[in-house]
Amino acid sequence: MSIAKENGLSLADQVAHELRDDIIGGKLLSGMPLVESDLVRGYNASRNTVREALHLLGREGLTTYIRHKGVIVRRLTVADVRDLFMVRRTLESRAILAGKPLANQQSSGMADAIEAAELACEREDWRAFGTHSLRFHQHVVGLLHSPSFDAFFTNIVAQMRLVFSAAPDEARYQASWLERDRHIHHLLLEGHCQQAGEAMDSYLNDSERQALELLASAARH
Known part of the structure; x- marks a missing residue:
């Protein structure tokens, strides 16, 4: 200790x-x-x-x-998941649309998370993949340069991880997000904040829909 x-x-x-x-x-x-x-x-x-x-x-x-x-x-409910995504849209979209240039350290953190997710994907370690993908989104919130938001979002990430753990087939649930993380990172690198924001909104909308479908499926079984 x-x-x-x-x-x-x-x-x-x-x-x-x-x-x-x-x-x-x-x-x-x-x-x-x-x-x-x-x-x-x-x-x-x-x-x-x-x-x-x-x-x-x-x-x-x-x-x-x-x-x-x-x-x-904790087991999360449908209302919990909807609330999580409301928070994610508020913080992640705001972080991107703030329009600040992506610093080398920030870009490196995102790139490292994407690379780690790629390696986990190759190993078919979907538990690790989900964790590294969430780390990427922590770096997105880090664009706000707010220690308070960083600490708060760590809790959001932990709750999101509990959503992932309910997936009976993590490979199917996780695999599609890697390319979208990479695309958002590329847009941020190029300074296309508006497009990156739109890509993030689409990402979160699809992710929320899939998470809610996952909970509904788990409830039926």
Whole structure:
């Protein structure tokens, strides 16, 4: 837990950070039980620290307490998904339409996320693919140069990852997005912000429709 001290985080904040990263990384899936004793061992923390971390994640909408069952990774509803995409349109579209030139560091971050997604695609590691695709969109929000928005969007990304984890066929669900991420990055590199914004709007509309279809299919089964 030395990282907690280096970053000025409490131990509970650090455990929450690690749990959140494991959700984004696809290690903790929607509906998975979060057993205190397992977390104490897995994250090398006390029970009180783990409980506080789970409370923090509950406030962020990433975990849910079920009476007589304990804490689980949250299952998202149709209303949750619609709300997530409303947030994504607000932040990602605004970031693109702000029209600021793409700095080398920002472009490199996007390119690295796309390259990592390509490698994951080649390995057919669709869990990793979804994570890297979401990292690309974090870099898009990063164009706003707002640490507060960056922190807030990390939570949105974690919730989106829970949507992906409900897909019975992640290959079919994920594979089509790589080329569209690459296209948006290319438009940003060329300074075509209006076109990039339109491409992002189309991307998010299609992504929302697919996510809602996924939830409807999961509910039927």
